[in-house]
Amino acid sequence: xxxxxxxxxxIGPPMWLLAEVTYRCPLHCVFCYNPVDFARYEEELSxxxxxxxxxxxxxLGAVQCGFSGGEPLLRxxxxxxxxxxxxxxxxxNLITSGVGLTEARLDAFKAAGLDHIQLSFQDSSKxxxxxxxxxxxxxxxxxVGEMIKARGWPMVMNVVIHRLxxxxxxxxxxxxxQLGAEYLELANAQYYSWALLNRDQLMPSREQLRRAEAxxxxxxxxxxxxMRILFVVPxxxxxxxxxxxxxxxxxxxxxxxxxxxxxCHTARMLPGLDFPNVREHGLRHIWFESEGFNHxxxxxxxxxxxxxxxxxxxxxxxxxxxxxxxAADPDAADPVCPxxxxxxxxxAAIEQADTAAPSTKPLIFRDPKESRRLCGES
Amino acid sequence: xxxxxxxxxxxxxxxxxxxxxxxxLYPEGMIRLNRSAGEILARCDGSRDIAAIVAELEQAFAxxxxxxxxxxxxxxxxxxxxxxxxxxxx
Ligand code: SF4
Ligand code: SF4
Numbered sequence: 001x002x003x004x005x006x007x008x009x010x011i012g013p014p015m016w017l018l019a020e021v022t023y024r025c026p027l028h029c030v031f032c033y034n035p036v037d038f039a040r041y042e043e044e045l046s047x048x049x050x051x052x053x054x055x056x057x058x059x060l061g062a063v064q065c066g067f068s069g070g071e072p073l074l075r076x077x078x079x080x081x082x083x084x085x086x087x088x089x090x091x092x093n094l095i096t097s098g099v100g101l102t103e104a105r106l107d108a109f110k111a112a113g114l115d116h117i118q119l120s121f122q123d124s125s126k127x128x129x130x131x132x133x134x135x136x137x138x139x140x141x142x143x144v145g146e147m148i149k150a151r152g153w154p155m156v157m158n159v160v161i162h163r164l165x166x167x168x169x170x171x172x173x174x175x176x177x178q179l180g181a182e183y184l185e186l187a188n189a190q191y192y193s194w195a196l197l198n199r200d201q202l203m204p205s206r207e208q209l210r211r212a213e214a215x216x217x218x219x220x221x222x223x224x225x226x227m228r229i230l231f232v233v234p235x236x237x238x239x240x241x242x243x244x245x246x247x248x249x250x251x252x253x254x255x256x257x258x259x260x261x262x263x264c265h266t267a268r269m270l271p272g273l274d275f276p277n278v279r280e281h282g283l284r285h286i287w288f289e290s291e292g293f294n295h296x297x298x299x300x301x302x303x304x305x306x307x308x309x310x311x312x313x314x315x316x317x318x319x320x321x322x323x324x325x326x327a328a329d330p331d332a333a334d335p336v337c338p339x340x341x342x343x344x345x346x347x348a349a350i351e352q353a354d355t356a357a358p359s360t361k362p363l364i365f366r367d368p369k370e371s372r373r374l375c376g377e378s
Numbered sequence: 379x380x381x382x383x384x385x386x387x388x389x390x391x392x393x394x395x396x397x398x399x400x401x402x403l404y405p406e407g408m409i410r411l412n413r414s415a416g417e418i419l420a421r422c423d424g425s426r427d428i429a430a431i432v433a434e435l436e437q438a439f440a441x442x443x444x445x446x447x448x449x450x451x452x453x454x455x456x457x458x459x460x461x462x463x464x465x466x467x468x
Binding site for chain 2 (some may be wrong): 013061064074089093116118372
């Protein structure tokens with residue numbers, strides 16, 4: 001047996017199993033976090049594969065199970081998977097746009113024991129506009145929100161914030177309140193995958209961010225107990241690398257629609273790493289032994305400036321994907337860090353967002369055709 | 379303090395073999411509970427009021443005078459939304 005880079009004894013169990021059950025999705029979000037080449041991975045795991053993955057994850061000690069996608073509702077075995085996850089003792093979470101959600105389906109999820117639903121707001125430009133103008137989308141979310149609350153789940157909303165909607169943040173909060181949301185996460189777009197393709201159009205200026213945060217604070221004070229609001233600052237602007245995924249192979253185990261197991265849902269882009277597939281390996285092997293999960297565990301892999309930095313145990317050098325995307329080197333410090341030799345790129349992107357005229361580049365919408373074009377298959 | 383505690387919205391309480399302790403699960407994560415917290419929470423299911431919980435615990439552990447500890451824990455847990463406290467029925 002190959003000795004793993006870090007002895008298994010020092011590795012704790014995963015806390016989260018994230019089941020990305022499908023890349024199929026009726027929406028076309030310009031900030032979509034699915035890989036841009038998702039169209040390559042059409043062969044989805046079977047129900048039995050997923051049931052085995054759930055069992056193995058629970059045996060490893062995972063307690064949280066998230067079902068996401070794509071749009072997980074498109075898997076018609078979703079209620080079967082939720083029921084098994086719940087039976088195994090996971091806290092079960094569903095992340096959905098609510099598109100296609102019916103009363104009957106929700107009843108089935110309730111019967112299956114689903115613990116939690118997060119309703120996400122998608123399609124930046126169009127849907128947000130629809131939403132803000134009180135049309136179809138607002139009605140859809142309202143209907144879905146009522147259905148969720150009627151079954152005793154808390155109403156939890158997530159909205160991705162970016163340049164095209166950031167000026168409307170007060171209105172977004174107001175309408176979330178009208179929908180009866182108890183929690184609202186306002187998550188600034190992270191620039192990977194589709195959002196990176198659209199970064200020029202999506203990145204807000206510092207001034208916009210400052211105002212949005214101030215407006216959010218006012219609402220927080222006003223709504224106090226009624227709705228909890230979380231404003232997630234983008235790492236570009238914070239100038240502080242984030243402790244990505246709470247540490248590589250530390251908390252999260254993601255399984256993608258085709259069965260590839262990843263320490264983070266975007267990690268597949270990293271070159272030179274071999275990520276195991278649940279069709280070939282058990283989760284125990286994957287978590288403890290696989291090269292893909294061990295490679296960036298801890299701090300042993302670091303080079304300067306991280307290797308000798310006092311913060312290395314706090315942020316683990318930031319995000320590997322961001323290092324790869326911006327510095328073309330997955331072992332480099334996250335360029336968001338001011339100590340990174342590539343930080344100028346991040347600074348330039350912020351500068352451009354602050355000063356440049358609004359980008360006239362057309363947005364690239366996430367869809368299978370674009371994806372095939374982007375992986376050069378067309 | 380009086381009333382009937384039950385788990386807060388969205389929380390789940392269970393024994394976790396991998397952790398060898400009781401835990402509280404909620405959407406963002408998990409809280410590991412020590413033994414006495416586990417014993418108290420196990421009884422906060424909306425069917426017993428505080429007096430009944432205290433009586434049960436005192437019997438189970440052959441002790442007395444547990445009320446202040448139970449009350450302090452329930453107050454803390456209500457503050458963190460782990461528990462809701464239904465008003466006593468008059
Ligand atoms: S971000 Fe949008 S397009 Fe991407 S999976 Fe989610 S809902 Fe679908
Ligand atoms: S140099 Fe590396 S470890 Fe230090 S703060 Fe920057 S990214 Fe983090």
